[in-house]
Amino acid sequence: MGAGLSPGHEDPIWLQQPTIALSISKPLTSEMESGSRTEKINQFLQKLGLEAVNTCLDLNNCGLTTAHVQEIAALLPFLADLEKLDISWNDSVGGNLHSITQQMHLVSKLKILRLGGCSLTTDDVRALGEALKMIPELEELNLSWNSEVGGNLPMIFQKFQEGSKIQKLELVDCALTLEDGVFVGQLIPMLPDLEVLDLSINRNIGGILNIIAQGLKSASNLKVLNLHSCGLSQKSVQILDAAFRYMCELRKLDLSSNKELGGGFEDSPAQLATLEHLEVLDLHQCSLTVEDVVSLTQVIPLLSNLQELDLSANKKMGSSSENLLSRLRFLPALKILLINNCALESEAFNALAEASIHLHALQIFNLSWNKCVGGNLKLLLETLKLSTSLQVLRLSSCSLVTEDIILLASIIQRGHLASLQKLDLSYNDSICEKGWAVFCQSVWLLKELTELDISLRPSALQACGRWFRDLLCAVTKLPKITEIGMRRWILPVSQQEELNHQRGIHFDHGGFQ
Template sequence: MSQIRRKRTASDRKPLGRFLSWTSDRPGIPEDGESEMKEDRGPSSGFAASAESERDVGWGRVCVFLKRLGKKGDSRSLSLAHCDLTATDLLELATLLQFLPQVEEMDISWNELIGGSLTALTSHLQHVGEVRTLRLCSCRLNSEDVVALGEALSYIPALEVLDLSWNSGVGGGGLQGLLGNLHPSLRELHLVACQLTAADATVLGGMVAALPRLCVLDVSCNAQLIQEVDTGGFRELVSSLSHATSLTTLRLQACGLTPDSLDALGGSLRCLPSVGELDLSCNKLLAGGLSRLTFHLAHVTHLERLDLHLCCLTRDDLEALIQVLPSLTALTELDVSSNKEVGGVVHPLVSALPVTQMRRLPFNSCYLSNESFTALALAVPYLRTVDISWCKVVGGHLALLLDALQPSVISELRLCSCELTTDDMQHLAAVCRRGCLSSLRALDLSYNSLVGDNGWCSLFAAGGLGSLEDVDVSLRPSTSAPCSAWLPALLRALPQMPALARLAMQRWTADCQEREQLRYCLKKRSVLLEWDPDLQDTSSACKGNSQESLEESQPEE
């Protein structure tokens, strides 16, 4: 018998369609009427249906790719940070961009294996022309990657945020690949820890001059940026800032600033009255030269946040700062922490500030005295954040600070290593009962080993911490103590802390059953418990306890 079948004509196939009309709801076997309707729609309808089907298939491929990486599909946001992407993954992602035409944010940061292969992605950026945010932090990008990115920026003219931080290959000449390729629409440029040199500063100056809408410039942690101030480099960079009239945030943390560089920076700040945040922290070399900048700060009338922590400020620096503070009428945050000399000028410093509008004024590691601690109480009623960690004078005198708190104002209280006593903790408990800490989200009481069991019991039994998200009661690394006396109070308090997300209690010891009770209670709430690894390992021996006995031991919620 012949194995070749005769093809059926159209007339032969129609009766078969009618004969199988009971399966008309199945795809691929339409009824006559449905077939005729498709014929009436014309070829354009067929193309549209085909295109829609292709998009559905493409989106399915995108979802499969994301699911493999533990991510969920979002047509407008592509977040693949910390996914251990390889060059092969990047190539596959590039082929999927055609199915993401509406994506506005792409974050591929912290994928160090894709360095050297960014071209695979940039060659497909024409499919995602609506991208407004592109983050490629810590991807080990090299100069060739930066050049490829620069050449592809024409595909994404709507780009507003570009973050290439923590890529050492950007510095040392790599930044040249972006020169002339950034669009005027760019609003944020982040180049933290890119090993930028003085030559890169010159290139960056040329880029900034062509970005009239730039609002945020962050070049922190580039210690070589300030080399040869007098011969160009940094001076050209800060001079270009006069063209960035929209600049509101300038971050120069840990850039090796010197008094000479402050001269250059100060002249440019006079042309930038809209700057609201200035971060000069962790620049120890500017010690003794802050007066070169404060003279110009008076013209930055919109300055809201000034960060000078860990700058080795001298008494003369602080006096120069105090003189200009009355001119900074918009200031809400001032950070002069980790400067030893601050402890001696707290009273004049606080008196010069617009205290009623201050929201953050940390004095941690400032060698506070009894007098300066008393002066701090003047500002506490208005602060959202209070940080006086590593100030031994607080111990035994915490009541002075707590009594100044206003109800439902403070959201962060940090008292790490303050030599707090049991009386201090009981006074803190009384403040909780009054409702003064009802809006508190972060509480750091770590490294206070002088607090007795009664103090911890009083705190956890007080209540009034319904908004608390983060609490740290850890002990110093060299110490340990049992928590059996106050752990039941903590277990009873947990249901009254519905927002709790992290509990740190390093170096506290407990028996097997107690550890398992706490672990089980927090696991039900998805709370991160930070406890010593050896204690956590030991707790695994308790897993033989029945689930029922654990549930019976939990406090009622």
């Protein structure tokens, strides 16, 4: 919800794993004493809500205990066809992984192993390294958010043979050392099928990027390269650019939250423009300079398959991005455009508005924290009328005025924005009661809407006007609405009680004053 929105990254692609509550009262051995062992195993797994487990055992974030880990290990001999094992985000796995790795040779068909956030110890890492040689079919390995992986990476992969089938390797926030980085550079050529490499939130990567980049020259099948918050510097851009020519299949490039990267694009990164299959380019919070923007103006419009572009939180772009934003019209496949908190000036916003008319596939549009939008929303009139695919529109802290919100209401009244699911109008405190009234009388037409945020700034308090009843009336006509942000709006007690009768809808009010 936008009430607490920071001007940072919009992330549309997270998948939520279901949580399974475990309730085991008897040891596995006693459960199996009579009858078919296989039948008893199936009965045991059904308790976990895992009826179809013959190829997949997903216990992600289940609050497993040490006893549970041991019982899972006891199951493995009877799961010879297991292809996926996910026990991520269970702290009790740490210090006890050996009980599972000792049985790993019995699940030699395993293709996916996820151990993210398991509090792994050095002994666990050592045991895992011994076990990996027992699962030659492994295609995906996730060790993210385990700090003890750092400094011990060679111990994990020392048994890997050239020609490994690994396609996806995730090592996010593993406290990787410079020595680990050197090892990664040497490991990549041994993974000919590698498609996804995520080294994000490892600050030492930037210091050894030249060796990793040499390894990337062998990664001809790589489709995703994530280097978010890796301590990259200006020199990193040129180092990576030299490797891009070998990564012709790359679909996603994430260089975000590397604040020292600014200035690195000044010498036009020619090879970046050759990534003809690139669909996602994330450069948010990279301290892009005026010169960077000039160079990127020559490159980004050539990425004709680009579907997601994140330039948010680069405040120096505001006065220099007019040419770049005007050329976004050459990206017809663009679905996600995040340009929030870029301090856009009026000329840049005008250019963006004109270009956005040509972005017919746009689904997510984030302009939050750009004050120049206020009083100028009319410039987006044609875009909002033509954007039949738009699902998320964020205009938080844009200094919107009453005329802007009335214009938005008129667009809704004409039947436009019919696909809109999330609308963020928070932190726009200059809209008067009339504006909110007109908007609330129209919002019921957005039948796909699930989230609406009209919260006030943290420093503001304001009494709800008569329009609040219009909002409550609209809510009854919105079949999919689940969340309404109304922080710092003051309601009389009688109206607060009315909220209690709105079943299935969470009114995020932050406590009525």
